[in-house]
Amino acid sequence: MDDMMLLTFLATLAGAAWRLATPLIFASIGEIFSERAGVLNIGLEGTMLVGAFCGFATAFATDSVLLGLIAGIAGGMVFGLIFAFFTITIKADQIVVGAALNLLGLGLTAFLFRTYYVSTGKGIEIAQPINIPWLSDLPFIGEAFFRQNLIVYSTILVTILAALVLYRTSFGLTLRAVGEHPRAADVAGRNVAAYRYSAVLVGTGLAGLGGAFLTLGHSNQFVEGITSGRGFIALAVVVFARWSPIGAFFVSLLFGLFYALQLMLQAQASIVVPYQLLQALPYIMTIITLVVVRGKGAAPSKLGQPYDMR
Amino acid sequence: MSPKPFLRIENIRKRFGSVVASDGVSLEIDEGEIHALLGENGAGKSVLMSMICGMVRPDEGEIVYKGQSVRFNSPREAIRQRIGMVHQHFMLVPNLTVAENYILGQGSALRVINDMDKVHARIRELSERYALDVRPEARIEDLSVGEQQRVEILKALFHGIDLLILDEPTAVLTPQETDRLLALMGDLVKDGKTVVFISHKLDEVMRVSNRISVMRDGRLVKTVNVADTDARGLARMMVGRDVRMELPRGPAAPGRIVLSIENLACRSETGLPALRGVSLDVRSGEIVGIAGVSGNGQTELSLALCGLLPVDSGRVVLNGQDITGLDPARINARSVAHIPEDRHKHGIVLPLSLGENTILQRYNESPFATSGMLNRRPIREHTRDLIRRFRIKSRDVDQKISELSGGNQQKLVVARELARNPDFILVNQLTRGIDIGAMEFVMEEMLKQRDNGRAILLISTELEELFAICDRILVMFHGEILGELPPDRNRLDELGLLMAGQTANVVQPPLAG
Numbered sequence: 001m002d003d004m005m006l007l008t009f010l011a012t013l014a015g016a017a018w019r020l021a022t023p024l025i026f027a028s029i030g031e032i033f034s035e036r037a038g039v040l041n042i043g044l045e046g047t048m049l050v051g052a053f054c055g056f057a058t059a060f061a062t063d064s065v066l067l068g069l070i071a072g073i074a075g076g077m078v079f080g081l082i083f084a085f086f087t088i089t090i091k092a093d094q095i096v097v098g099a100a101l102n103l104l105g106l107g108l109t110a111f112l113f114r115t116y117y118v119s120t121g122k123g124i125e126i127a128q129p130i131n132i133p134w135l136s137d138l139p140f141i142g143e144a145f146f147r148q149n150l151i152v153y154s155t156i157l158v159t160i161l162a163a164l165v166l167y168r169t170s171f172g173l174t175l176r177a178v179g180e181h182p183r184a185a186d187v188a189g190r191n192v193a194a195y196r197y198s199a200v201l202v203g204t205g206l207a208g209l210g211g212a213f214l215t216l217g218h219s220n221q222f223v224e225g226i227t228s229g230r231g232f233i234a235l236a237v238v239v240f241a242r243w244s245p246i247g248a249f250f251v252s253l254l255f256g257l258f259y260a261l262q263l264m265l266q267a268q269a270s271i272v273v274p275y276q277l278l279q280a281l282p283y284i285m286t287i288i289t290l291v292v293v294r295g296k297g298a299a300p301s302k303l304g305q306p307y308d309m310r
Numbered sequence: 311m312s313p314k315p316f317l318r319i320e321n322i323r324k325r326f327g328s329v330v331a332s333d334g335v336s337l338e339i340d341e342g343e344i345h346a347l348l349g350e351n352g353a354g355k356s357v358l359m360s361m362i363c364g365m366v367r368p369d370e371g372e373i374v375y376k377g378q379s380v381r382f383n384s385p386r387e388a389i390r391q392r393i394g395m396v397h398q399h400f401m402l403v404p405n406l407t408v409a410e411n412y413i414l415g416q417g418s419a420l421r422v423i424n425d426m427d428k429v430h431a432r433i434r435e436l437s438e439r440y441a442l443d444v445r446p447e448a449r450i451e452d453l454s455v456g457e458q459q460r461v462e463i464l465k466a467l468f469h470g471i472d473l474l475i476l477d478e479p480t481a482v483l484t485p486q487e488t489d490r491l492l493a494l495m496g497d498l499v500k501d502g503k504t505v506v507f508i509s510h511k512l513d514e515v516m517r518v519s520n521r522i523s524v525m526r527d528g529r530l531v532k533t534v535n536v537a538d539t540d541a542r543g544l545a546r547m548m549v550g551r552d553v554r555m556e557l558p559r560g561p562a563a564p565g566r567i568v569l570s571i572e573n574l575a576c577r578s579e580t581g582l583p584a585l586r587g588v589s590l591d592v593r594s595g596e597i598v599g600i601a602g603v604s605g606n607g608q609t610e611l612s613l614a615l616c617g618l619l620p621v622d623s624g625r626v627v628l629n630g631q632d633i634t635g636l637d638p639a640r641i642n643a644r645s646v647a648h649i650p651e652d653r654h655k656h657g658i659v660l661p662l663s664l665g666e667n668t669i670l671q672r673y674n675e676s677p678f679a680t681s682g683m684l685n686r687r688p689i690r691e692h693t694r695d696l697i698r699r700f701r702i703k704s705r706d707v708d709q710k711i712s713e714l715s716g717g718n719q720q721k722l723v724v725a726r727e728l729a730r731n732p733d734f735i736l737v738n739q740l741t742r743g744i745d746i747g748a749m750e751f752v753m754e755e756m757l758k759q760r761d762n763g764r765a766i767l768l769i770s771t772e773l774e775e776l777f778a779i780c781d782r783i784l785v786m787f788h789g790e791i792l793g794e795l796p797p798d799r800n801r802l803d804e805l806g807l808l809m810a811g812q813t814a815n816v817v818q819p820p821l822a823g
Contacts, residue, residue, distance in 0.1 A: 168422060168423055168424075169420065169421065169422050169423060170413075170416070170417055170418065170419055170420065170421040170422075170423060171419050171420060173406070173410055173413070173414060173423065174414060174415070174419065176403070176405060176406060177403040177406060177411075177414050180403045180404060180405050180406070181401070181402070181403040181404065183401065184401040184402060184403050184411075184414065185403070185414060185415065187365070187384075187385045187386075187401050188385075188386070188401075188414045188415025188416075189384060189385075189386035189415040190414070190415050190419070300405075301404070
C-alpha cells in the first residue's frame with residue numbers, strides 16, 4: 001500500500017469505527033447510570049434487540065426514522081420497567097432477571113420478525129449522512145468525522161449530557177450515592193427505589209436507542225440477533241471505562257475500531273487470515289480487556305444488591 | 311434543673327420480633343447539658359436514640375421535644391427540628407466528597423449544582439470555628455475513621471442542630487482523638503447545644519458528662535448526677551450485680567511448651583504494620599491472656615496464628631514443629647482449635663444447619679464421611695451429643711444455625727472446637743455478645759480444658775474475663791507485648807497503664823501509623 005492508500009484506509013477505518021461504536025456508546029452510558037445506582041442490568045443484549053426491533057417496525061410502518069428512534073427508546077424502557085419491577089420492587093436476583101430478559105428479547109423479536117416481516121424482504125429508509133459544510137470537505141478527516149448521520153453525531157451530545165447530569169446535578173449526586181451507600185441517601189430523604197427505577201429507565205432507554213441505531217442508522221433491516229453480543233460488550237465497556245461516561249465514549253470507540261478493522265480486513269484480498277478469526281476480534285478484545293482491567297476498583301460497592309429499608 | 315425539660319421521653323417501648331429493645335423507658339434531658347447514656351452492648355441505648363432521631367419508630371410512648379410532642383417518620387424530619395445523630399456506622403457515601411455528602415438530599419432532585427463554592431466556604435468556616443480540620447473537597451474514602459467522624463459531626467452542624475446525639479463515638483478513636491472529641495463536646499455545649507453521648511466506657515462518661523443515665527436490658531436503671539457517683543457504682547448499675555466474677559479454680563500446673571511464637575511480625579489486611587515482633591509461649595495446662603485496647607494487633611495475631619494472614623517474619627512453633635505460613639486447613643489438622651472473634655465471619659456458616667456447622671473442619675473424616683459421601687447419622691448423633699453437653703438451646707440438629715441466639719451460636723462454636731481434642735486452643739473474645747449464664751458456662755469449660763492439660767491463649771478486651779480465668783496476662787499495645795502481669799485485680803492500675811502504652815512510668819512516644 002502506498003501512503004495515499006494507507007491514509008484513505010485509515011480515514012475510512014476511523015469513520016466506520018465511530019459508526020460501529022455508536023450503539024456501544026449509548027448502551028454503555030445507559031448501563032453506567034443503572035450501575036451507578038447499584039443495579040446491574042445484564043439484560044442489555046435483549047433490551048437492545050427490542051430497541052432494534054421496535055425501531056425497525058415503527059419505521060417500516062411510518063417511514064419515519066425519528067418515530068423509529070422514539071419507539072426504540074420506548075421499547076427499551078418497557079423492558080427496563082419489567083427489569084426494575086422484578087429487581088427493585090420484588091428484589092429478585094438481578095443476574096437471573098437480566099439473563100431472562102436476554103432470552104426473552106432474543107425470542108420475542110425473532111418470533112415477531114418472522115411472523116410479520118421476514119417475507120416482505122423490504123428494507124427501510126435509514127438516517128442519511130449529513131455532510132457538515134466545509135469540514136466534510138477536509139481531506140481524510142472530513143471523510144472520517146464529518147460525513148456521519150445525526151444519530152452518530154448525537155453520541156457526543158449524549159456523552160456530555162450524561163457526564164453533566166451525573167456530576168453536576170442533584171439527581172446525579174443522589175444516583176452515585178444510591179449505588180454506594182443507599183442508606184445514607186435514604187436517611188438524607190431520597191427515595192432509593194425511585195432513583196433506582198429512574199436509573200434503570202435511563203439505562204434501558206439508551207440501550208433501546210443503541211439497538212434502534214442498528215436498524216435505523218446502520219443496516220436498513222432487522223435480522224435475528226442483530227446485536228450479536230453488543231449488549232455484552234457494552235457491559236465490558238462500562239468496567240473498562242471505570243463507570244465514567246466520557247471514558248465509555250472513548251472505550252466504545254476503541255471497540256468500534258476493532259469492529260471496523262475486522263470488517264475492512266475481511267475486504268482486503270491480500271490478507272489470508274480466515275475471516276472467522278477476524279470476526280472474533282471484538283470479542284477476543286473484550287476478554288483481554290476484562291483480564292487486564294481486573295479488580296472492582298471503581299465499581300459501585302452496592303452493585304447488584306437490593307436495598308432493604310429497616 | 312430547669313422546670314421544663316428540653317427533651318422528655320415518656321414510657322417508650324420498641325420490639326424487634328421477639329426482642330424487646332426498649333421496655334418502657336422514660337428519660338429527661340436538659341438544655342445545654344452533656345448527658346451520657348451508659349450501658350453494655352445490647353442494653354438498648356442506640357435503639358432509644360434512633361427513635362429520637364427518626365430512624366426507628368417507637369411502638370408506644372411519647373417524645374416531647376422543646377415542649378411539644380413529636381413523632382418523626384424519617385431522619386429528615388428530625389433534622390428539620392434541629393436534631394442530629396452521628397451513628398456508629400457513618401452515613402457518609404465513600405465515593406463522594408465531604409461537601410457532596412452534605413448537600414445530598416437537599417433541594418429539588420432536578421437541581422443543577424452550581425453553589426458548590428458557597429457550600430465549601432460554609433464548611434470551611436464551621437470547620438475553623440470548631441477546629442475540626444475538615445476539608446470540603448476531600449473524598450470520604452481517603453479519610454481515616456477519626457476524620458470521617460469529624461466530617462459526620464460537622465455535617466450535623468452544617469444542617470443546623472440544637473441536639474446532637476453521638477453513638478459510641480470513641481469506639482473507633484485513638485486516645486488523642488478521644489481527648490479532642492471530648493473537648494469538642496464541651497465547645498458545643500458552650501455554644502448552647504445539647505449533647506447526648508452514648509458509651510459503655512466509664513472513664514469517658516465520668517470525664518465529660520453532667521448527668522448519666524444507665525441502661526440495662528432495654529430499661530433505664532437510673533439517671534444520676536456525675537458528682538453523686540463513681541465508676542464502681544456505675545459499673546454495678548450497668549451489669550446489675552457486682553462486676554466481680556469469681557469462678558472456682560485450682561492453681562495451674564503448666565507443663566511443656568505447646569505453642570511458641572518467636573518474633574512474629576505481620577501487616578493488617580490494609581497493609582499497615584500490625585504485629586511488630588511478638589514473642590510468647592503457651593504451656594500445656596495454662597491459660598495465657600492477652601489484654602489490650604482493641605485494634606492493637608490482637609485481631610492480626612489470631613488471624614496469623616490460624617493461617618488466615620500472611621506472616622512477614624518470625625516463627626510459630628507448635629509441639630516442636632514449625633507451622634508458620636501453613637494454610638488454615640493444615641493448621642487445623644494439627645490440633646489447633648480456634649474460637650474466633652467474629653463468629654459470623656470465621657466461626658460458622660449461617661445458612662447451614664447445626665449438624666453441618668459442627669463438622670465444618672471434619673466433613674471429610676470418618677465417621678462423618680466415607681469416600682466423599684456424608685453420613686447423616688453420625689453427624690446428627692455427634693451434634694446431638696454436643697447440644698446436650700453444652701446445653702445449647704435449639705429445636706433440632708437440622709435447623710439453621712442462623713435461627714439460634716448469639717450465645718447459643720457461640721456455645722456451638724466452643725463445643726465444636728473443644729470436641730476436636732485440641733492441644734492448643736486459640737480464643738479471641740470468648741464471651742462477646744452472649745448472656746451471663748452462657749458466659750460463666752463457657753468460662754468454666756475453658757478452665758476444665760486447662761485442667762485437662764490443654765494450652766489456651768485467650769485474647770480479650772474484657773478484663774473481667776481475663777481476671778477470672780487466666781493464669782497470666784500479657785498486654786498488647788501497638789503490635790507488641792508490652793508486659794506481663796498476674797491476674798491480680800489489685801494491679802488493675804498497672805494493667806491500665808500498660809494498655810495505654812506506658813511501661814514502668816516511662817511515657818512512650820506515640821508511634822506513627
